Amino acid sequence: MNEPRMALVASPTDGAQEAAERLHGLYEWHPIERADLIVALGGDGFMLRTLHNMLDVHRVLPIFGMNLGTVGFLMNEWKPELLELRLLHAKAMTVLPLRMDAVTVSGERFSIPAINEVSLLRETRETAKLEVTVDGRVVLPELVCDGVLVATPAGSTAYNLSAQGPILPLDSSLLALTPISPFRPRRWRGAILPNKTRISFRVLDSAKRAVSAVADQREVRDIESVSISIDRTSPLTLLFDPEHALDDRITMEQFAT
Incomplete structure (x- = not known):
């Protein structure tokens, strides 16, 4: 089985751009038009913009976010190592816009x-x-x-x-x-x-x-x-590390103090 072709997008912030430069030296990347999934670096706002961009061009791919922003509720932890292994074990969550x-x-x-x-x-x-x-x-x-x-x-x-x-x-x-x-x-x-x-x-x-x-x-x-x-015609797929799955994070928000 071939490994998925990854595309990389990053927020214009200094931290996200530095992280993107580091990842460019570690993995092979493809244009979004030829990719199977997207890795997004930034915060929740950047994740939303990336999702909207995909809906605008009618090319919706699974997306794995890593937090280089503030809250990062929709993102995974920023770790450059073992990214391909993380993607292999990532849990997919479907979101209907x-x-x-x-x-x-x-x-x-x-x-x-x-x-x-x-x-x-x-x-x-x-x-x-x-x-x-x-x-x-x-x-x-x-x-x-x-x-x-x-x-x-x-x-x-x-x-x-x-x-x-x-x-x-x-x-x-x-x-x-x-x-x-x-x-x-x-x-x-x-x-x-x-x-x-x-x-x-x-x-x-x-x-x-x-x-x-x-x-x-x-x-x-x-x-x-x-x-x-x-809109059931455009389901979105977010990828999460198993220990940071979105459904569990939403459940635990009910106990936040």
Whole structure:
């Protein structure tokens, strides 16, 4: 059996570039167009950008990240030695991205993937007013808030957790619908929904209460409506050392103090 052809990508930070130079001298590398998998050096933000780049060009490869950033939740430990052996024993995790379909007040349409979450955020000092629909049924005629987000299990420990949303096991087939500083309904704290659900938002009084939609790091401003669902046509594969598997890290976040 032939060894997989590896491509190397690195964050522009000094640490990641120095690590990439070291790896170039240790292993054989191939262009992404001819590779079987990608090794990514950087932090979680760089990992998300790499995943988005693959989705943009419709060439999705398994990716093994090594942390040269800050948190590195989606990354493995940086160790240049025995990389090929680590890849051989790596545990594969499948992540299904979201698809955000947004329409702006001016009628422009955008369709953007998101690995962690899609968030709607107020653009002005006025609170946002949103109508929330689940599978075609209006479940909240008016949500008054700073914003709201829909998170995948992979993203449930990111912005979603900071907004007091639930941590979702990676294999749970669930989505978190989490409000950001809700004012009305005052006691509503969000919902956990099957990942087959289609969640839609309509901005109420968009002329006065402008709202933006952000898919991971990509923002669309002055939206009129947004629809969010799982994109099952573009599954992503993350590779982890067995002792640093993403599903276990997500579980242990529930006991973090």
